[in-house]
Amino acid sequence: MTIGSGPTGRLDVVIPEVWAPFYDETHIPAALWVGDMLRLTGHTGEDADGHYPDSAEEQARGTFRNIATTLAEAGADWSDVVEINSYRVDLRSQDVVLLAVASEFLEAPYPVWTDVGVTELFPPDALVEISCVAVVGHRGR
Numbered sequence: 001m002t003i004g005s006g007p008t009g010r011l012d013v014v015i016p017e018v019w020a021p022f023y024d025e026t027h028i029p030a031a032l033w034v035g036d037m038l039r040l041t042g043h044t045g046e047d048a049d050g051h052y053p054d055s056a057e058e059q060a061r062g063t064f065r066n067i068a069t070t071l072a073e074a075g076a077d078w079s080d081v082v083e084i085n086s087y088r089v090d091l092r093s094q095d096v097v098l099l100a101v102a103s104e105f106l107e108a109p110y111p112v113w114t115d116v117g118v119t120e121l122f123p124p125d126a127l128v129e130i131s132c133v134a135v136v137g138h139r140g141r
Helices: 017-026 056-073 097-102
Strands: 002-004 011-014 031-034 037-044 081-089 112-118 128-135
Touching: 017 056, 031 056, 037 056, 056 097, 056 128
Parallel strands: 081 112
Antiparallel strands: 002 011, 011 031, 031 037, 037 128, 081 128
8 A cells, every 4th residue: 555645645655565564553664655766664584474484595585575565566676676775684694695585586787785784683583674765767556
C-alpha cells in the first residue's frame, strides 16, 4: 500500500503487507517516494514468519527478496536501483557471500555500493541490513 503524506502526494510512503505491523508500531515505512526517487529503509533477511536463518548466505538472499517485495509494491524492480548501502556483522568472514547472492538479483549496469562492517544490527539475529535508492522515471502507479 502507498500512503500519501501531503496534498501534493509528493512524499508517499510504501508499506508492503508484510511490513504493516512494523509500520504500525514504529511509523517507519519500507520506502518513501521523493519525486521519482524511491528511498528504501534498511531491510533484513528474516523469513515471512519473522525468523532469521543461521547462515549469512540465506540471510543475504532473504534481504534481497524482502527488498524486491518493497520495490514491487512501489512498481519498481532491481533494474531501477542506483545505490546500495549494506551493513554486515562479521564482514570479513562473509567477504564473497553478499556479492554472490547479489548476482542472483542484479544485472549490469550495477548500482554504486557501499559495504560497511558493524558490530551489531537492531534485530539481534540479523547479520545483514541493506538500504537502497531507486530512480524510476515512470512510477507505474
